Amino acid sequence: MEAPANQRAVRRHNLGVVLRHVVEQGPRSRATIAQETGLNKSTVSSLVTELIEIGVLVERGTHRTGLVGRPGLVVDVAGSGAAGIGLEVNVDSLTVCATDLARNERHRGLDVADNRDRDPGEVMGRLAALAREALDALRAQGVAPLGITVALPGLVDTAAGVLLLAPNLRWEDLPVARMLMQRIDAPGLDVVIDNEANLAALAELHEGAGRGLQHFVHVSGEVGIGAGVVLDGRLFRGAHGFGGEFGHLTVDPGGTRCACGSHGCLETCAGLEAVLAAAGESGLSDASAADAVAKLAGRAQEGDPATVGALGDAGHWLGIGLACVANLLDPEAIVLGGFLASLAPHLAPAAEAELDARMLGSGHGRPDVLASPLGSAAASRGGAALALHRVLENPGVLGAPEVVT
Amino acid sequence: MEAPANQRAVRRHNLGVVLRHVVEQGPRSRATIAQETGLNKSTVSSLVTELIEIGVLVERGTHRTGLVGRPGLVVDVAGSGAAGIGLEVNVDSLTVCATDLARNERHRGLDVADNRDRDPGEVMGRLAALAREALDALRAQGVAPLGITVALPGLVDTAAGVLLLAPNLRWEDLPVARMLMQRIDAPGLDVVIDNEANLAALAELHEGAGRGLQHFVHVSGEVGIGAGVVLDGRLFRGAHGFGGEFGHLTVDPGGTRCACGSHGCLETCAGLEAVLAAAGESGLSDASAADAVAKLAGRAQEGDPATVGALGDAGHWLGIGLACVANLLDPEAIVLGGFLASLAPHLAPAAEAELDARMLGSGHGRPDVLASPLGSAAASRGGAALALHRVLENPGVLGAPEVVT
Numbered sequence: 001m002e003a004p005a006n007q008r009a010v011r012r013h014n015l016g017v018v019l020r021h022v023v024e025q026g027p028r029s030r031a032t033i034a035q036e037t038g039l040n041k042s043t044v045s046s047l048v049t050e051l052i053e054i055g056v057l058v059e060r061g062t063h064r065t066g067l068v069g070r071p072g073l074v075v076d077v078a079g080s081g082a083a084g085i086g087l088e089v090n091v092d093s094l095t096v097c098a099t100d101l102a103r104n105e106r107h108r109g110l111d112v113a114d115n116r117d118r119d120p121g122e123v124m125g126r127l128a129a130l131a132r133e134a135l136d137a138l139r140a141q142g143v144a145p146l147g148i149t150v151a152l153p154g155l156v157d158t159a160a161g162v163l164l165l166a167p168n169l170r171w172e173d174l175p176v177a178r179m180l181m182q183r184i185d186a187p188g189l190d191v192v193i194d195n196e197a198n199l200a201a202l203a204e205l206h207e208g209a210g211r212g213l214q215h216f217v218h219v220s221g222e223v224g225i226g227a228g229v230v231l232d233g234r235l236f237r238g239a240h241g242f243g244g245e246f247g248h249l250t251v252d253p254g255g256t257r258c259a260c261g262s263h264g265c266l267e268t269c270a271g272l273e274a275v276l277a278a279a280g281e282s283g284l285s286d287a288s289a290a291d292a293v294a295k296l297a298g299r300a301q302e303g304d305p306a307t308v309g310a311l312g313d314a315g316h317w318l319g320i321g322l323a324c325v326a327n328l329l330d331p332e333a334i335v336l337g338g339f340l341a342s343l344a345p346h347l348a349p350a351a352e353a354e355l356d357a358r359m360l361g362s363g364h365g366r367p368d369v370l371a372s373p374l375g376s377a378a379a380s381r382g383g384a385a386l387a388l389h390r391v392l393e394n395p396g397v398l399g400a401p402e403v404v405t
Numbered sequence: 406m407e408a409p410a411n412q413r414a415v416r417r418h419n420l421g422v423v424l425r426h427v428v429e430q431g432p433r434s435r436a437t438i439a440q441e442t443g444l445n446k447s448t449v450s451s452l453v454t455e456l457i458e459i460g461v462l463v464e465r466g467t468h469r470t471g472l473v474g475r476p477g478l479v480v481d482v483a484g485s486g487a488a489g490i491g492l493e494v495n496v497d498s499l500t501v502c503a504t505d506l507a508r509n510e511r512h513r514g515l516d517v518a519d520n521r522d523r524d525p526g527e528v529m530g531r532l533a534a535l536a537r538e539a540l541d542a543l544r545a546q547g548v549a550p551l552g553i554t555v556a557l558p559g560l561v562d563t564a565a566g567v568l569l570l571a572p573n574l575r576w577e578d579l580p581v582a583r584m585l586m587q588r589i590d591a592p593g594l595d596v597v598i599d600n601e602a603n604l605a606a607l608a609e610l611h612e613g614a615g616r617g618l619q620h621f622v623h624v625s626g627e628v629g630i631g632a633g634v635v636l637d638g639r640l641f642r643g644a645h646g647f648g649g650e651f652g653h654l655t656v657d658p659g660g661t662r663c664a665c666g667s668h669g670c671l672e673t674c675a676g677l678e679a680v681l682a683a684a685g686e687s688g689l690s691d692a693s694a695a696d697a698v699a700k701l702a703g704r705a706q707e708g709d710p711a712t713v714g715a716l717g718d719a720g721h722w723l724g725i726g727l728a729c730v731a732n733l734l735d736p737e738a739i740v741l742g743g744f745l746a747s748l749a750p751h752l753a754p755a756a757e758a759e760l761d762a763r764m765l766g767s768g769h770g771r772p773d774v775l776a777s778p779l780g781s782a783a784a785s786r787g788g789a790a791l792a793l794h795r796v797l798e799n800p801g802v803l804g805a806p807e808v809v810t
Contacts, residue, residue: 155766164769215644229733231641238735239620240770245732248765250725253657262763320655324729327650328634330643358667360653361560361570365645 011047014039015395018047019056023101023392027060027076048075054395055144056081056101077101082144082391085134086383087127087180088151088196091116091168091223092289094123096130097380098138098145101388103207107137108377112288120174128183135186146391147189149383150176151196153224155242161193167259168224192386196220197244198235199382200374201228204335205235206385208378209370215331216367219246219322220378221340222289224259225267231329247271251320269317272339278310290376293339300346308346315347319354326359326367337372344371416452419444420800423452424461428506428797432465432481453480460549461486461506461800482507487549487796490539491788492532492585493556493601496521496573496628497694499528501535502785503543503550506793508612512542513782517693525579533588540591551796552594554788555581556601558629560647566598572664573629597791601625602649603640604787605779606633609740610640611790613783614775620736621772624651624727625783626745627694629664630672636734652676656725674722677744683715695781698744705751713751720752724759731764731772742777749776 021037022028028036034044051057058078079102088095092114098107109130115123131148138145154166161177177191184191201218204210210218210230218228225247229236237243247267248260255264268274273283276292279299284292299307322334336344348369355369356362372378426442427433433441439449456462463483484507493500497519503512514535520528536553543550559571566582582596589596606623609615615623615635623633630652634641642648652672653665660669673679678688681697684704689697704712727739741749753774760774761767777783 239737242735245765330647360650
């Protein structure tokens with residue numbers, strides 16, 4: 001006989017409670033889980049059994065912890081249970097990454113090519129190929145793929161699955177989710193698209209420089225500059241999901257025309273191509289962004305005056321933009337990601353000087369400027385984590401038979 | 406015999422639930438309150454009786470609503486029950502306002518004088534005199550004064566009651582709450598200080614242009630320009646409570662030196678003194694801000710070229726600042742308050758043109774630019790409302806005997 005609807009809903013909810021508890025707090029006994037979650041012991045036992053059957057938890061013996069008595073059994077996350085896939089479309093590369101519930105990276109792939117002068121359909125074909133490689137790799141490892149999140153450098157209508165505007169790719173009104181699903185051809189696998197800076201900020205919050213912070217802004221520098229705004233421990237998206245367009249803050253009102261059509265946007269002063277041009281380097285048509293950034297870092301290290309000057313100028317403009325953020329939102333930290341993280345030692349001093357000068361009350365407390373430890377992997381890892389988040393919210397999606405206590 | 410602690414806590418909580426329900430939803434019967442809050446009828450009856458004894462609710466006959474049967478009794482907010490007091494320190498004036506639970510204004514007072522070249526102790530003495538007038542007026546009306554909130558144009562440490570920094574007043578590290586309490590000499594009355602733009606935004610949220618909005622930024626223009634940031638229906642204050650310093654956004658990096666020490670802050674381009682100077686008017690030493698604004702509005706209406714040009718320029722700079730806010734936070738609306746509201750017809754077109762040009766994706770949706778209906782009263786009304794909020798959260802503070810069902 002089927003249990004009443006509200007009883008099934010409560011059980012589904014509690015499955016999520018137990019799974020998230022183990023993911024967040026680490027391996028522990030059923031008794032400890034019961035004590036810490038406030039659920040009763042027999043309910044926890046039955047929920048754990050179901051989560052083991054689904055394949056997201058495993059049971060194993062624990063080490064002696066110094067207490068008298070025989071070692072007990074603990075429940076831990078099954079890394080092999082399920083994985084999320086994150087894809088990223090960048091101006092000069094495509095990336096894929098798959099991470100499991102234990103946050104282990106199960107697969108990573110890269111396809112370097114300038115995407116700006118290509119047909120979006122062709123780029124989607126290459127992105128689908130990366131996704132299929134990840135799916136094959138997961139299947140070979142016996143890990144269930146749960147879903148895909150695609151990180152895009154522009155304004156995204158997440159609900160509709162449409163990329164509205166990506167100035168640096170010169171793409172507009174593109175139904176990316178549908179285009180990709182058609183090309184991957186894996187029925188049942190959901191594909192969600194999102195802004196790359198938002199996903200990078202989520203990764204920072206879960207496993208990077210933002211862990212334990214309530215309010216921070218993650219500034220993600222590639223050819224474009226974006227940001228993810230985390231307030232009260234959650235990603236803030238705004239009314240239409242357009243928040244965090246930090247690269248298009250006007251810092252120099254009479255300045256250079258930007259790819260977006262405006263003038264003097266921060267990314268025209270501190271984006272990667274602007275920095276390369278100011279340092280006398282050739283642009284990204286001749287080298288990958290990673291190579292170009294490595295070269296800049298090397299020259300700055302050697303004290304090359306043009307490079308040091310270009311990075312100082314970029315730090316100055318970046319600091320003017322960061323002071324706007326600090327005056328408006330008073331965050332605990334600014335996390336620099338992407339190429340801004342690699343070049344942080346050469347950018348941060350000038351940026352911090354502007355923050356000190358331009359944030360009202362900086363003497364009473366101003367945001368720390370931190371470099372992301374996640375580097376260029378942040379957005380794709382954030383995408384994979386978002387796909388996994390679905391399981392943590394509702395483990396029932398994995399499709400195990402429903403057991404009712 | 407005393408009821409157990411948790412039972413008393415539940416009752417205190419439910420007193421607040423019933424009171425807030427009537428304040429927010431309007432007059433209604435005990436039965437309707439029970440139905441809408443989910444509390445049982447006898448509990449509601451007992452809670453309503455206590456709230457009537459405390460003096461915050463009253464009972465009266467209802468109008469016939471067209472239904473058959475005799476008219477019943479409804480419970481309504483007792484305007485005479487309690488009032489909050491809001492004080493505001495501005496560069497050229499001091500204001501007081503007292504509002505009751507039914508949002509009626511019970512008292513208003515004003516003291517016009519340039520506060521910039523005065524000893525803070527003297528200004529506090531005049532502010533205390535305004536507060537005592539309000540307390541006397543409330544007592545004469547039989548209304549209990551609940552608390553005072555002081556709106557200040559600068560960075561405030563609310564917990565410590567200290568004004569950290571107010572560039573336009575040239576005040577720093579001033580224990581305003583303590584100074585004022587000593588001078589009012591009304592033991593038991595609590596005094597809380599807060600940023601004026603935050604309090605104005607709260608007033609906008611409760612009774613102004615922000616009603617029903619989730620995300621908006623209230624930009625409050627006086628000599629200085631501040632902002633209150635409302636996200637997810639709540640005031641966002643930031644890590645140190647320094648959020649919303651919109652007037653100190655850099656819009657013209659190489660521009661004029663600001664009172665805060667930085668250069669090219671928005672308020673150097675679009676603050677009231679900047680607009681007066683650009684329009685060829687004399688500054689605020691010769692006229693009150695209200696008179697100066699009225700004169701500007703009149704000249705703009707007549708089409709005086711210098712005034713129209715000055716307001717257009719101010720709108721342009723304001724729009725550059727608003728585009729920063731829009732790119733970062735994607736709010737539903739920008740609410741212009743203070744003198745920006747009075748001059749909105751002459752400022753908004755240029756500001757909206759900059760928003761359209763400089764907000765990425767403005768074609769897909771950008772914030773509306775609205776004028777506040779509350780005018781210069783917003784901050785003091787917000788302060789009075791915040792004092793009242795304490796009663797709505799915990800009606801027991803009014804000190805009635807505790808009745809336990």
